[in-house]
Amino acid sequence: MSGSVHQSAEQLAHALAEARRGRDEGGVPIGAALVVDGEVIAVGRNRRVQQNSAIRHGETDCLEQAGRLPASVYARATMVTTLSPCDMCTGAILLYKIPRVVIGENRTFYGGEDLLRARGVDVVVLDDAECIELMTDFIAREPGLWNEDIGEQ
């Protein structure tokens, strides 16, 4: 697992492709990828709309797609996500002791990064222009859906 910004940006492309797929399905455009030993072993995207789901955020959907894994695999994993992880996804990362998180952007939403760092997780924020644009457009277009997704009125 490399910590270079170049490799992180390459990994982000997989999560971003999922986010765009979610947008094209009429969903919340947030995607994620789980990378282990340099390989993408699963991708996922927010499926609130597509599956009428309250728990399928980008990261949790990605973990579900990855399937049941032993702790030894999570211990070598990086969670890549287009957006700063919400409290639930932060908790999922902590539950499985995933040591590294790559975040596309945290301007449109600031999630549990401080808690992740406090618990020893290596957090990298790429401040990616395409991730910012995707969320900015979505929030302007669907404020009600976005508020529902983050538990706001």
Add this chain to the structure above:
Amino acid sequence: MSGSVHQSAEQLAHALAEARRGRDEGGVPIGAALVVDGEVIAVGRNRRVQQNSAIRHGETDCLEQAGRLPASVYARATMVTTLSPCDMCTGAILLYKIPRVVIGENRTFYGGEDLLRARGVDVVVLDDAECIELMTDFIAREPGLWNEDIGEQ
């Protein structure tokens, strides 16, 4: 919504029934119920085994069964769970700003109670003998499955 210990124990019965159902299915015996305005609107149970799921813990399964809800409903809800919530389930409770959590027991596993309290959630621990017995038996019988469920080696 009443905060009385008597009503909390009644609410726990719904979560406990789900935990027993999970045990009878060969699963991790943890159950949950979401109570709004005194009514149980959804129940759930850990489905790691039953659905090969990495994200269906008792509380998250319960939130999924409850469906997509506006923040105003979560704001009046109590999450009832047979076991102290793990980091992921703690995060799900925080995401949806559920103001009260009733926990059957926290002797066999101590989850995110401190974080919940620090974030203003009212946490009640019932120290229920049946919940303790259910988990003690399960952990003795299936240590590997239990460790997988909490992300331990």
